[in-house]
Amino acid sequence: MNMATLPILLLLLAPLAAAQTLGQICGNGGNYTSNSAYQANLRLLSSTLPKKAASNTTLFATATAGDVPDIVHALTLCRGDTSASVCESCVATAFEDAQQLCAYNKEAAVYYNPCMLRFSNQNFLATTIYDTDMIILINTQNFTTSADITKRLLFTLLNNTSETAANSLRRFTSSRLDVSSFPTLYCLMQCTPDLTANECAACFQPFPQLTLQYMDSRHGGQLLGTRCSMRYEIYPFFSGDPTLRILNLAPEVPEINNTTIPAIVYPQSQPPAAAPPPEGKATVQEQNGGKSPKRALWIISVVAPLLSIFMCITCLVVWMKRRRKGKSNSNNKAATNRPEEYALVWRLEEKSSEFTLFDFPGILQATGNFSNENLLGQGGFGPVYKGQLPDGMEIAVKRLASHSGQGFTEFKNEVELIAKLQHNNLVKLLGCCIQGEEKLLVYEYLPNKSLxxxxxxxxxxxxxxxxxxxxxxxxxxxxxxxxxxxxxxxxxxxxxxxxxxxxxxxxxxxxxxxxxxxxxxxxxxxxxxxxxxxxxxxxxxxxxxxxxxxxxxxxxxxxxxxxxxxxxxxxxxxxxxxxxxxxxxxxxxxxxxxxxxxxxxxxxxxxxxxxxxxxxxxxxxxxxxxxxxxxxxxxxxxxxxxxxxxxxxxxxxxxxxxxxxxxxxxxxxxxxxxxxxxxxxxxxxxxx
Missing domain, CATH: 1.10.510.10 (Transferase(Phosphotransferase) domain 1)
Structure with a gap:
């Protein structure tokens, strides 16, 4: 399907109603005439597909009506947090709008916040490969943080959300990224549920690069395609609590390849502190430049004491956490008499939010003193043991053998490298332990051993x-x-x-x-x-x-x-x-x-x-x-x-x-x- 993407589109400031389009793509597959067989087949689908999608737990439906040359193939998907009634109404509206926005065109795709619809005389349903015809919406407001930090945070947000969405049963996930000294980021990603996990991941694959290229330092943006879509903002725009909460991680940002997909820009001023109203309920924004003095004083009198209490609690928690870590790290450092090992411990301590420094007695207890019953296997690095932490989490512990031939250099290389990698097909390194001659790597436990x-x-x-x-x-x-x-x-x-x-x-x-x-x-x-x-x-x-x-x-x-x-x-x-x-x-x-x-x-x-x-x-x-x-x-x-x-x-x-x-x-x-x-x-x- 060769579609021409729309020119730059400006959307209103108010939250979009359910019937308001984000954009549309009209194809060049030819036109149908009024009262033709093609139009009759299109009307038939418009009467059945909305109900079919709303009755499906995944809010997804495909259908075909008629015979060649008047055959019509259609696909619709409602956002995963949308109700069945809103979904049905949105899809019905999409059929009406598509026939107006792309008048008598045999190919059309229309996008809304609650749903999307695509129909064509070509059988695009036969392939699960994502299409390159996409709509990109960009917030005109910029972050003031450095571009490098913004890129890392956006890549972290999209990388983790896409991985979770691809592996979920509904191929849908909402997420939240909390970072100190930076606005909270909210994200939603979704594939059509007929895709496999690998197909969904492949559909998401260009999203981080497109986001970093077009939405670098932007407060929000959307990528809209037939098979997959993404939206992120600095306020919670979806219903319910996020499925995934992401901590402050900082993976490597990939190189950004040149792409020719045009961008569609929408202006949006600083959003309200509270979540926007539900989709379909537009509101009128206040036009005055500030709040009344009485209201401002009331807010200060209520918020200030609460903020003070919160800061005190935060300081106490941080102090206790550092005290506990100080004991653990002092054990590690006290047992480390080599400068390079000492330096590595300090570098890892700086990354403690994303990497755990385990103490040796804790590992001994988790593995039953490296008992033979817990031995999983023997590799070039050394033996690997199964362990269980006090919270019940199962781990795999690699213990560097003195005769392994892989010394501290290889150990350091693995620790500092794999801790930065985030991918579903790479083993997750949880942390390490360095104490004297003991060099231990702690991984997630995988029950089916190795290939x-x-x-x-x-x-x-x-x-x-x-x-x-x-x-x-x-x-x-x-x-x-x-x-x-x-x-x-x-x-x-x-x-x-x-x-x-x-x-x-x-x-x-x-x-x-x-x-x-x-x-x-x-x-x-x-x-x-x-x-x-x-x-x-x-x-x-x-x-x-x-x-x-x-x-x-x-x-x-x-x-x-x-x-x-x-x-x-x-x-x-x-x-x-x-x-x-x-x-x-x-x-x-x-x-x-x-x-x-x-x-x-x-x-x-x-x-x-x-x-x-x-x-x-x-x-x-x-x-x-x-x-x-x-x-x-x-x-x-x-x-x-x-x-x-x-x-x-x-x-x-x-x-x-x-x-x-x-x-x-x-x-x-x-x-x-x-x-x-x-x-x-x-x-x-x-x-x-």
């Missing part, structure tokens, strides 16, 4: 069907895309592997272990090191042989991981697959011979469509190509995974495909890259 626990175990592999595996693949791709592109600094993980993909209760993947991660500035393309660290089988050839790493290094690891998920076989270690010593060479042989279906694990062969299987194997082989320049980016990969219309090129041969079994001596003949670098390699175990 390798399922896909490499014949007794558990059937628990992960193709639908779950596809969701895991897409989630890992989204997490890597965030690391590579959507945080302000480009982050290279460098140790992506099955054991570092943790699974929550719904089998959603979360990338973990950032001890080896590297941070790039937005202008950097690649880096190099003389100390090559990583896991055998997952390292790209240019990194293993020359120490060169880039986003394409992670892409290579993702390709290996994708082949492992599809086949249920490990690439790492010297496993023999026919004539080959690794999974890459075996996969390439099957691909060239047209027998790529033989690669799939038995439990998913009957569940996956042949064309889909070929597509996923094609993507995996593109990721593990020997030349880094030939590999796609994670943006390309996400697009290829989400759209069957993207044509995939044939891959070149993968790296390490010439690791063959010698036929002469019946022994392993390995062609390995040479390196003058200091190489530290972790070999994955065959099982748990």
């Amino acid at each position: 390798d626990f399922f896909i490499f175990d014949k007794n558990r592999t059937s628990l992960v069907d193709w639908k779950k595996r596809r969701g895991i693949i897409e989630g890992i791709a989204q997490g890597l895309l965030y690391l590579h592109k959507h945080s302000r600094l480009r982050i290279i993980h460098r140790d992506l592997k099955a054991s570092n993909i943790l699974l929550d209760q719904d089998m959603n993947p979360k990338i973990s272990d950032f001890g080896l991660a590297k941070i790039f500035s937005s202008n950097d393309i690649q880096g190099s090191t003389k100390r090559v660290v990583g896991t055998y089988g997952y390292m790209s050839p240019e990194y293993a042989s020359e120490g060169i790493y880039s986003i394409k290094s992670d892409v290579f690891s993702f390709g290996v991981l994708l082949l492992e998920i599809l086949s249920g076989k490990r690439n790492s270690g010297f496993h023999q697959y026919g004539d080959f010593l690794n999974l890459l060479g075996y996969s390439w042989q099957l691909w060239e011979g047209g027998r790529w279906l033989d690669l799939l694990e038995v439990s998913i062969v009957t569940e996956i469509h042949t064309t889909e299987a070929r597509r996923y194997i094609n993507i995996a082989l593109m990721c593990v190509q020997e030349s880094a320049d030939d590999r796609p980016t994670m943006s390309d990969i996400v697009a290829m995974l989400n759209s069957e219309s993207v044509i995939l090129p044939e891959p070149n041969h993968p790296a390490y495909f010439n690791l063959r079994v010698s036929k002469v001596h019946e022994s392993a003949s390995v062609v390995a890259p040479c390196s003058n670098n200091d190489v530290t390699i972790t070999e994955e175990p065959d099982g748990r």
Whole structure:
């Protein structure tokens, strides 16, 4: 649907009534005539769709009427905090307004605060991909705070709200962000509930950048599209309490790409302190410049004592909190005799609002003195234990082993890096503990352990069907895309592997272990090191042989991981697959011979469509190509995974495909890259 967006539109100061449009988009799909079959079908929908939407608990409805060439497809969605009666009335009004605002046009979309409506002679209902035709409304009032702080707060607000909305059943969330010395921000985000969580997240994906580009330092704004929408203000504009309350976080702000979507500006003066009246009830604003002196004195006499009491209570709470933290931090600092560790503790203390410094006795109690019963697994960093805090919250504790080879540098890197990252597909680091030789990382507890626990175990592999595996693949791709592109600094993980993909209760993947991660500035393309660290089988050839790493290094690891998920076989270690010593060479042989279906694990062969299987194997082989320049980016990969219309090129041969079994001596003949670098390699175990 190719629609022309409206020119700049000015809206009134008073709150918008239910029947007042925010804007409309009229398409160029042709016109219908009066009393035609198309108009009759449109009237039929206008009589049924409002009731259908109001009777649905999600306030969402789609319908089709008539036959080609007079067929009409329609979609409507009411805001999640709207009542059924207001929804029905709004949708009915939308049909009337659309036929006036876009007279005799076969394509139209109209937007109101309570609802939106779109109809067309083209079947836009068949796709869940968000459309690029959007209306952007911008408040003309600016914040006086620095642009950098405003950007961080807006990005925090949208990032957290979109993640919660995408994962909610109704695809709807309202939120509130409380920050000291800054106006409280309120936000509402919604997708059509027929979208999956990943599709909704993809629809929201451009919103932070569009907001930072068009609404930077603005008091409010809206993004209105067919499949998803967003609004934020400095006053509570929605009904009821917010679903999500966000504390003062400060994640990295992504780079803002240029976009050509035009903006629609609406003026709005400082809103009243109280919430605006409900939608549909317009009010008359007072025109005088101030309040009466008596009223002002009455307000001062009431508010001043209350404010004094509130300040006293606040000071007492802050003092008690600092006193408790002072004891905990003094324990940490007293046990820390290294200057670099001491400095790290102080830096973490400054971020205490978003990061917890745990005391060692508390961790001992939570894990039962690191008992074997609570041991979850053993990694390169050290053992991982399950624990439970006094409030009942379950945690996972990584304990740095003295022989792990990962020292304080890797520990510090993970603490300072992952604490800044906020994404649904990255593991959440709750805090850490530093006391003498003890270095502990405290994470959210994920009950389903790690990916390798399922896909490499014949007794558990059937628990992960193709639908779950596809969701895991897409989630890992989204997490890597965030690391590579959507945080302000480009982050290279460098140790992506099955054991570092943790699974929550719904089998959603979360990338973990950032001890080896590297941070790039937005202008950097690649880096190099003389100390090559990583896991055998997952390292790209240019990194293993020359120490060169880039986003394409992670892409290579993702390709290996994708082949492992599809086949249920490990690439790492010297496993023999026919004539080959690794999974890459075996996969390439099957691909060239047209027998790529033989690669799939038995439990998913009957569940996956042949064309889909070929597509996923094609993507995996593109990721593990020997030349880094030939590999796609994670943006390309996400697009290829989400759209069957993207044509995939044939891959070149993968790296390490010439690791063959010698036929002469019946022994392993390995062609390995040479390196003058200091190489530290972790070999994955065959099982748990």
